[in-house]
Amino acid sequence: MAVPTTTSPTPEPVPGGGAGPATPGAPLLEVRDLRVRFTGRDRAVTAVDEVSFTVSPGQNVGLVGESGSGKSVTSMAVMGLLPRRGVEVSGQILFDGEDLLLADRKRLDRLRGREVAMVFQDPMTSLNPVVPVGTQIGEVLQRHFGMRRKERRERAAELLAKVGIPDPRRRLDDHPHQLSGGMRQRVLIAIALACEPRLLIADEPTTALDVTIQAQVLDVLAELVDEAGAALLLITHDLGVVAGVCDEVNVMYAGRIVEQAPRRPLFRSPAHPYTGGLLASIPRLDTPRGRPLTPIPGSPTQTVPWTDACAFSPRCAHADDTCRTTSPRLEHADGRGLRCFHPLTTPAALTKEL
Amino acid sequence: MLRFVVRRLLLLVPVLIGLSVLLFAWVRALPGDPARSLLGERATDAGVERINEVYGFDRPLVEQYVSYVGALLRGDFGTSIQTGRPVTESFIDYFPATIELAVTALLFAVVIGVPLGYLAARHQGRWLDTTVVTGSLLGVVTPVFFLAILLKLVFANWLGWLPTGLRQDPRIDATHVTNFYVLDGFLTQEWDAAFNAMAHLVLPAIALGTIPLAIIVRITRAAVADVLNEDYVRTAHAKGLAAATISRRHVLRNALLPVVTTIGLQAGLLLSGAVLTETVFSFNGIGSYLFTAITRRDYPVLQGFILFIALLYCLINLLVDVVYGLIDPRVRAA
Numbered sequence A: 001m002a003v004p005t006t007t008s009p010t011p012e013p014v015p016g017g018g019a020g021p022a023t024p025g026a027p028l029l030e031v032r033d034l035r036v037r038f039t040g041r042d043r044a045v046t047a048v049d050e051v052s053f054t055v056s057p058g059q060n061v062g063l064v065g066e067s068g069s070g071k072s073v074t075s076m077a078v079m080g081l082l083p084r085r086g087v088e089v090s091g092q093i094l095f096d097g098e099d100l101l102l103a104d105r106k107r108l109d110r111l112r113g114r115e116v117a118m119v120f121q122d123p124m125t126s127l128n129p130v131v132p133v134g135t136q137i138g139e140v141l142q143r144h145f146g147m148r149r150k151e152r153r154e155r156a157a158e159l160l161a162k163v164g165i166p167d168p169r170r171r172l173d174d175h176p177h178q179l180s181g182g183m184r185q186r187v188l189i190a191i192a193l194a195c196e197p198r199l200l201i202a203d204e205p206t207t208a209l210d211v212t213i214q215a216q217v218l219d220v221l222a223e224l225v226d227e228a229g230a231a232l233l234l235i236t237h238d239l240g241v242v243a244g245v246c247d248e249v250n251v252m253y254a255g256r257i258v259e260q261a262p263r264r265p266l267f268r269s270p271a272h273p274y275t276g277g278l279l280a281s282i283p284r285l286d287t288p289r290g291r292p293l294t295p296i297p298g299s300p301t302q303t304v305p306w307t308d309a310c311a312f313s314p315r316c317a318h319a320d321d322t323c324r325t326t327s328p329r330l331e332h333a334d335g336r337g338l339r340c341f342h343p344l345t346t347p348a349a350l351t352k353e354l
Numbered sequence B: 001m002l003r004f005v006v007r008r009l010l011l012l013v014p015v016l017i018g019l020s021v022l023l024f025a026w027v028r029a030l031p032g033d034p035a036r037s038l039l040g041e042r043a044t045d046a047g048v049e050r051i052n053e054v055y056g057f058d059r060p061l062v063e064q065y066v067s068y069v070g071a072l073l074r075g076d077f078g079t080s081i082q083t084g085r086p087v088t089e090s091f092i093d094y095f096p097a098t099i100e101l102a103v104t105a106l107l108f109a110v111v112i113g114v115p116l117g118y119l120a121a122r123h124q125g126r127w128l129d130t131t132v133v134t135g136s137l138l139g140v141v142t143p144v145f146f147l148a149i150l151l152k153l154v155f156a157n158w159l160g161w162l163p164t165g166l167r168q169d170p171r172i173d174a175t176h177v178t179n180f181y182v183l184d185g186f187l188t189q190e191w192d193a194a195f196n197a198m199a200h201l202v203l204p205a206i207a208l209g210t211i212p213l214a215i216i217v218r219i220t221r222a223a224v225a226d227v228l229n230e231d232y233v234r235t236a237h238a239k240g241l242a243a244a245t246i247s248r249r250h251v252l253r254n255a256l257l258p259v260v261t262t263i264g265l266q267a268g269l270l271l272s273g274a275v276l277t278e279t280v281f282s283f284n285g286i287g288s289y290l291f292t293a294i295t296r297r298d299y300p301v302l303q304g305f306i307l308f309i310a311l312l313y314c315l316i317n318l319l320v321d322v323v324y325g326l327i328d329p330r331v332r333a334a
Helices: A071-079 A105-111 A133-145 A149-162 A181-193 A211-228 A239-245 A263-268 A273-280 A321-325 A347-353 B002-029 B034-039 B045-055 B061-073 B087-122 B127-141 B144-158 B181-187 B191-228 B231-238 B243-280 B286-295 B299-327 B329-333
Strands: A029-039 A044-055 A060-064 A087-095 A116-119 A199-203 A231-236 A248-253 A256-262 A331-333 A336-338
Touching (some): A211 A239, A256 A273, B002 B299, B087 B181, B087 B191, B144 B191, B231 B243, B243 B299
Parallel strands (some): A060 A231
Antiparallel strands (some): A029 A044
């Protein structure tokens, strides 16, 4: 896929703006030991476990993994959007030091849309089909800023212009079905950024779009987040997207984080075989014609429980008996985290293995 | 929107023409003939012939149809063979009663059904939901005549809270303008007449409205439950919107689409379904009149009444489509 090359923010100087302090010691969002269990009628499924990561003010953090790795569930937990019945959530989700898991609905509703906003995966279904888009942007302004009708229209048009929708004033009265998929996702981005939140969560924001539109929408998203000084938690299965946008990357597998590292080190020397596999599976323009792609063998459904093994071991070329009988822990060193007994040591080793 | 309404009204023309043909053929396909039923058991052949001649039943069918339609176009629905009264006059005698009853029953069903279905969907699986679902099932399967008799027995005969039948206490000297008794009471400011007419509507309306109520509850519950799972409702929560805004703008507006369709269909059914209820409560609507017309093969009355019911049905459907368009912009575009 096309990777946006325009924005490659360096991790260090955090863009200005953002109300929170920019010191590394005070993260904007800190997820600690998050665990989400879906308790069905006859069996319970642990979707997310032992997930801890931080997002500093203005930082772009990626949450990467295949379908079913628990990345969306994590983001829903942060937003408080998981259903209350049949779901057990434990751990801490600290936003600016306040545990969102302990917040009541009223408090959450004051934060959601205002301080933390979200862009969803499917723009075709995430907008209300019977309400004009102008109203859908305006209602969040009314809710959090108490803006009056005229002001709201004014601001909504500005926002539409900002996300690159031509003739925004006329578009305000359009209904979602009159807009293309790319346009709808822009509208959703406009809604999310309307109140200039400090944290934006984007859950696969480009997956449902045409490849050509993907890059454009991602550009708009990254640019506006950067401009507003907001932090971004980007959830994706696409390492190409991560490479273009994120400062920090968390790789998830089967509900747990298996590797966390800053972008450059991660791409230069992935340590977890799963990360290595993801990187190696990206088709490259410079590979000779006709050479087959290198997928990770097996499928994400072939997991064993983390409780007494490494969940990735059935698909891992490096797995031995230890991996199949002991659950690895997330170990931290040199600003990186890794959950593996047999990490890939060097990039050379990686290329040789795969 | 206006163009849409006009187009739909024009479409009514072929529908009504088709209907008139079918009706015309259908009433004549009924066994028995009107002249004999008018003259009774000791009818002579000469007498029957004379009647047929007077009403034109001896002429070819096509000719009869053409003159029938010709009269219709002039607003003339013919005269009753039995009573000799113009059919249009009996419209005014009987339709207001049935429409009044049907509207009240529908109001009862909608005003209670939609909120109840909504609440049930919001509390899926809890006691309120279970009660509503079970209750609505009971409502659907209870025969109208049984419920009508039960209501009458308990609330009119035993408890004496409400009148046992009729549209209004005959002892009240009410002035009737439109023959919609409640409306008349308000128009003439005869409040006792209005309230008396309302009291007479309560039991029949509940009896007639229970099945539509149960259906509306179930449809609303299903529709709301569906919409609650929609992505755009999640978006609304992510915006931090107040619960009331989410319910009104995002959940109800979308859930109402199937509910409106159901309400329209039920409204049509109420008109024809009122017969049983009217009989139990001696409520003087089209029910008993139509029944007599059928047994006596009173062709002009049958054709006129059924055509008028069909016309009302079409208009209700048109109204439903208009409301649909108002709620959902995608329909307007189509």
